[in-house]
Amino acid sequence: MFKTPNRHHSYGVGMTAEHLISRAGAPLLTVVGQVRPDQLTSPTPCTGYDVRQLINHLLFWGPSLEGAGNKEAVPPPAEAESAMDLTKGDWSGDLATQVQRTIAAWTTSEAWQGTTRMAGPDELPSALIGGMVATELVVHGWDLGTATGQQPSWDDEVLEYVHQEVAGHAEWGRQVGSYGPEVPVAATAPLLDRILGLTGRAVS
Template sequence: MSREQLIDKAVATAAEVVADVKPDQLGAPTPCTEYDVRRLVNHLLFWAPSLSAAGRKRTVPPPAAAESDVDLTAGNWAAELDALLRDRAEAWREPSAWEGTTTLGGPHEMPAEVVGAMVLGETVVHTWDLAKATGQVVSWDDGVLEFLHADLVRSAQMGRDLGVYGPEVPVPADAPLIDRIVGLTGREP
């Protein structure tokens, strides 16, 4: 599978999980200890425009509201998040998205392939968080998980150093790939 297909495949899975989140599950805890489902959805809605813009080599103005201020009671947040996820897939589907440099909205440019891997990780891991929190069974394309695992083996320590990931959770080498991925990000599979 080409890297241009990775986020597209991950988004297809994410969209299925988002569609099955029930309103009474918004207060449920997630494996990401900072968030319950509501706060995780807020996080996803808040950062989605920047993740898509990075694939297009653009920046978006910072949102007027803080991440925690996204109002899930107004409108259909699931449809909005679905549209934002699909826009992410479209942005990263182009080969040029993975070439050169880009930014996640800040002043620092990074290699686009590094940012693309980060966007893939954000999509897969937070989809896993939502699925676990809402009792959904989810599976991903093997190519997506293989790419992400190889990337995290190289980059997870940097994520821990930046405070993005918690301490690694040891997972057996023969555990399912998604378990090894979330273990690298500090989650208990």
Template sequence: MSENERVARAAEPLSKIIRTIAPDRLADPTPCSDFDVRGLLNHLLHWGPSLIGAAHKQEIAPGAEVDLTEGDWAAALDTQLTDLATAWRDPDAWQGVTRMGGPTDLPASLVGGMIVGELIVHGWDLARALGTTVSWDDDLLRYVHSEVAATADQGRAMGIYGPEIPVAPDAPLLDRILGLTGRDPA
């Protein structure tokens, strides 16, 4: 699997989910304890500009909260996901160091891996909140599992992940990723 396609492959199922969200579902809870559907969509919209900027090695401040009762937020988020995938298709996006809306230089490959994981985990959060299913290919899930496994302790220390949920070692890859991030796949 080419690293240049990872973000696009992670974003595609999420984009399909976003197009199905009815306004009356925005207050529904998600497995991500910090967000309901509205909050999770705003989280994605908020960080999108910074993550696109990171691919271009440009420091861009996160976006403002969006009023999801006005305008076509689904189209805006879909466009943002397309722009994110396009930006990370550039092989240079994965090289060197970059920043994610802050002053700290991080390896670009680490940031790219975090983005792929974020799209998959939050895509699952939204799918679960809406009572639908979502899937990604095993190559992409193997990559994300290795990325999350390598950074899970740091993610928990930073408050990004909750306490690990035990999942059987032979469980599906997505379930093992979710367990590492503090989500109960069941």
């Protein structure tokens, strides 16, 4: 069972989760802007996804994550993710725009209050979904960066927050297929490594 994240946890002077979301997403935006077309077939640490498929995944679910922040239920496309190719055309610009829209939706305090919906009919705590959004930005930013020879980094406040979120809902994430089996990581390892281990990623 996962713990509901606490939006009011202090991450610094006057710092709450809505103040961290843009800092969680900024490295992903930098990575996306530097992915070359010839790298689209490169494998990523996200099991089963190459770079193109991971970009497609982010484009597929992005509107739903944005909608959740705006308290709007935006279901994903009816067609299966694996059957769609959203990377035609300006995939880099499209993904950057979607990430920016998702970040903007979660930078208001209202986004983190009460409940919201993402893909299904069930209402879930908004702070839980917001924590998952921040985790997606960091972990998939690392996935894409690693796959394309980049080294994105996040400040300690962001990593502390994301680690708290992942630790609270990792088991649930594994049950619904979002995370792979936990990869053991030393308790003294860097925060990013511990986050990645909880989501099933091996850090070499």
